[in-house]
Amino acid sequence: MQLRKNIATSEDGFLFNPSTGDSWSANSMAAEWFAWLKEGRSREEIMDLITEKYEVERSRVELDWEDLMKQLQEARLLQS
Amino acid sequence: MDRPLTIAVTGLNAIDSPGPGVAVIRALREGLPAPLRIIGLSYEALEPGIYLHDIVDRSYQIPYPSAGAEVLRARLAYIHDREQIDLVIPNFDAELPNFIRISEMLRAMGIASFLPTPEQFEARDKINLNTFCRAHGFDVPDDRVIHRADELVSCGEAFGYPLVVKGRYYEATVAYTLEQAQKAFYALSGKWGLPIIVQQFIKGTEINIAVLGDGKGDALSVVPMRKLYITDKGKAWAGVTLEDDDLVAAGRKFAKASKWRSGCELEIMRTDDGKLFIMEINPRFPAWIYLTAAAGQNQPAALARLALGITVTPFGPYQSGKVFIRYAWDHIIDISEFQRMSGFGEG
Numbered sequence: 001m002q003l004r005k006n007i008a009t010s011e012d013g014f015l016f017n018p019s020t021g022d023s024w025s026a027n028s029m030a031a032e033w034f035a036w037l038k039e040g041r042s043r044e045e046i047m048d049l050i051t052e053k054y055e056v057e058r059s060r061v062e063l064d065w066e067d068l069m070k071q072l073q074e075a076r077l078l079q080s
Numbered sequence: 081m082d083r084p085l086t087i088a089v090t091g092l093n094a095i096d097s098p099g100p101g102v103a104v105i106r107a108l109r110e111g112l113p114a115p116l117r118i119i120g121l122s123y124e125a126l127e128p129g130i131y132l133h134d135i136v137d138r139s140y141q142i143p144y145p146s147a148g149a150e151v152l153r154a155r156l157a158y159i160h161d162r163e164q165i166d167l168v169i170p171n172f173d174a175e176l177p178n179f180i181r182i183s184e185m186l187r188a189m190g191i192a193s194f195l196p197t198p199e200q201f202e203a204r205d206k207i208n209l210n211t212f213c214r215a216h217g218f219d220v221p222d223d224r225v226i227h228r229a230d231e232l233v234s235c236g237e238a239f240g241y242p243l244v245v246k247g248r249y250y251e252a253t254v255a256y257t258l259e260q261a262q263k264a265f266y267a268l269s270g271k272w273g274l275p276i277i278v279q280q281f282i283k284g285t286e287i288n289i290a291v292l293g294d295g296k297g298d299a300l301s302v303v304p305m306r307k308l309y310i311t312d313k314g315k316a317w318a319g320v321t322l323e324d325d326d327l328v329a330a331g332r333k334f335a336k337a338s339k340w341r342s343g344c345e346l347e348i349m350r351t352d353d354g355k356l357f358i359m360e361i362n363p364r365f366p367a368w369i370y371l372t373a374a375a376g377q378n379q380p381a382a383l384a385r386l387a388l389g390i391t392v393t394p395f396g397p398y399q400s401g402k403v404f405i406r407y408a409w410d411h412i413i414d415i416s417e418f419q420r421m422s423g424f425g426e427g
Contacts, residue, residue: 018324018400019322019324021320
């Protein structure tokens, strides 16, 4: 899954959808995920980066990933 | 030219439900070469723009639209004698018919303008909006033009509740019951006269689009904006520019369909399934028009150039994510300044 191309993100976790004018604030870890998503990294790559960087169990990261994707989907920020 | 370009502008009421004049002037000052002389044309002595001297150089009161076109022409001739106006930019819906009517006379006097034709002005009128939109393939809410309060009953049966009760020129109320609709009918007809327009309620996100049409079917600039903060009168107190091909296409389509010659504002409701309903088309710049300049498409300056016969090419991209936040400011003047305006009609 990829963020829609026109979604603006900032390093501190701010997202802006220029098509609707909606904006969101996310925490620093989500901000990192957004940056990696914008770089076009795959789900697996992002999982690897998170588990390595934060030394957390992969199952926990997967749960957080699914939760974040659900929120992004609801906010229509993902490419269809 | 050995004297400053002189532009007369109306709509100086920078209040909670603001006229566009101050924003138009701000954009003109930013987008046109100095020196620039701005003549404010006001209806009331307490329109704040009159007293903002870094915005307006000199102001004159003009007669209310109900006085008619000839009285307006005579007043503008008086002002022109003193100020040598090159261009006039009217900014109120209600004054536009008179300005349109005398535009050729003004041109003969040496005052340029860039206004819609009477036919264009009428086509987008609230009363004709539905017909215009359907003829040109725009989505538009169903509506009825009524003259009596008892006609609200059949409107309610046709549209269901809530429905929108709209004044002839300004203001609208969302009514959830027949009683609320009747109350709105009497309030709005008392203020703005008859008829009243009753419109089907459309649920969605409100978006406004500023369009500058060249009068030949092209839009030189289209800038969509979503309100982020709304006053109790439904006016934008903050807003952000949007980037959306469908919205820009709607603005271009309107310019093509109407051959609009001037600035205007499309009020759009975008439904959850992405349909763009045209709720209203205002025949002049909106009060948030400075945002177009901030986003890279200075519509008022481009209109001034068009009016003066200077070729204007369509703008390139504008910046999305540009936000305006309006603010209130207690401006201090001496009572003598107010006295000059209220007593002599100029100052």
